[in-house]
Amino acid sequence: MKTLSLGLLLSLCLLLGCDELSVTSPPVLLTAQGERLATPCGRLPVLPVQQAGLPQQFDLLVWNLYKLQRPGWADTLAEVPADLLLFQESVDAPSFTRRLTEQGYAWQQVAAFTYQGRTAGVMTAARTPELFSCPLAYPEPVFRLPKSALVSLYALEGSRYPLLVVNLHGVNFDLGTASYEEQLAPLLKLARRYPGPVLFGGDFNSWSERRSRLLQQRMARQQLLPAHFNPDQRLRIGDWPLDQVFYRGLVLLQASATPNPASDHNPLRLRFRLAEEATSSGKSR
Template sequence: MKKKVLLSLPLVVIALGFIAYQVVFTLPQRAQVSTLSSNVVSPKLACYNNPNPIAIDNDGRLNILVWNIYKQNRPQWQAALAALSQDKQLLLLQEASMTPQLRRWIDQGKWSGNLVDAFKAFDTSAGVLNLAHQLPKKACAYTEMEPWLMLPKSALYATYPMSNGETLAVVNIHAVNFTLGTEEYQHQLAALTRALAKHSGPLIIAGDFNSWSEERLAVMKGLLNKLNVKAAVFHPDHRKLFINGLPLDHLFYRGLVLEKAKAPISDASDHNPLEVYFRLP
């Protein structure tokens, strides 16, 4: 009898784990994006389209914050995000959890933007989030299933008009992390680079690339080199490093003039933020 009980324990644990997963997490049937704006009511769609976009830069300046905000799990996230976003026109956030507190912060700062609804945890959407003081011309959601966790990682492809008449294409990515090889990683990045290859103007590709191995770095660089982009060099450079010393967060650009880039230390997340300052050519 005891032997039967012991043999059945693993099955019970697996069943309980599956039930807990179903209770906690809800996954959409396809990639979808939510639009956050006090002036626009938009259903969740694969792509959002804006018929009347406004230029995103400020008199030829484009300042960007890139930050994995760790689902706002640390108490000082609001103060840090307020300080870091003060002089920025575009915020590219990863691991954003659309809690009432974050939504309140967005509304109070008069930000607008788009969230990829990668999944819901206890009915709260989470994914990558773009914020600006105007909505993009277009925003499309991309997701890639992470095989070990069985939760999707997300990316957002968005386009923004600029005051010089050009259109800026931006990818905000939270890359697949826990995989044995690079197949899923390559699949996720390849889908995004195919979309970017159709764009002839300026580009920004940024986020948490989870580039923790030389194999992943090779995949990332091999695909992005086809887009003729440059990597921002940070001074100071306190980007989060994997145990082997490889940075996880990056920003690549094309068709813009980089004035400065820095990655300061912050205790408001498990990643340090990237602050990047451009001007239009």
């Protein structure tokens, strides 16, 4: 796979000392307004009810962008604009971030590492500003190249609580599951404690039966449901899809993954609405 060879190249650079590669530690956030110091992810803030925000029924795009190395990504963004975007392998290319800003998105990208003048990490963007966000980075267990996650809170119309959004790029080069579990643990802890609606999506690198089973079990413990896709043409290793979305306090209306030549991963398009029990007039969990 091309992504694997690129990942190996970057990881070898990290080990051998390439001038083009540097790791940001601790990670910072890049935004349209410039670089921002990271807020710790140990505990989510208690925020007042917000009336304006994402609509009760909203569209989500989840996509590993392959560091924008293929043409056509701009056409994909313009085809069916989503209210919420979760990108993995995003880079701070001016043509990309300018397009997001022009389309009315507020965005934050984790600056996990820089290679050949471009900063890479997960990015979350939405048509409403985030109320809170914090980044995490976890080094690959063998090559030490960091994989990142971004935790965000967004106002959601009609909800007693903001929407908790977790955007994850899972560790890859790990023969066992110890590092995989360790990366997931603090994110699942936040989801477990959170009383409002939750979205947990990204490239989980769930490329084996063992990883996939562990992921499903850990999500089920937090009452996070897996999204089922139709059509389902997600990137797979064998029978196992790498890209996933889990949710709680929401109703899944539609989910599809269709071929797209602009990346080595096909984009996931989903539509959700706020569950009745999560509305401001209903009872919270």
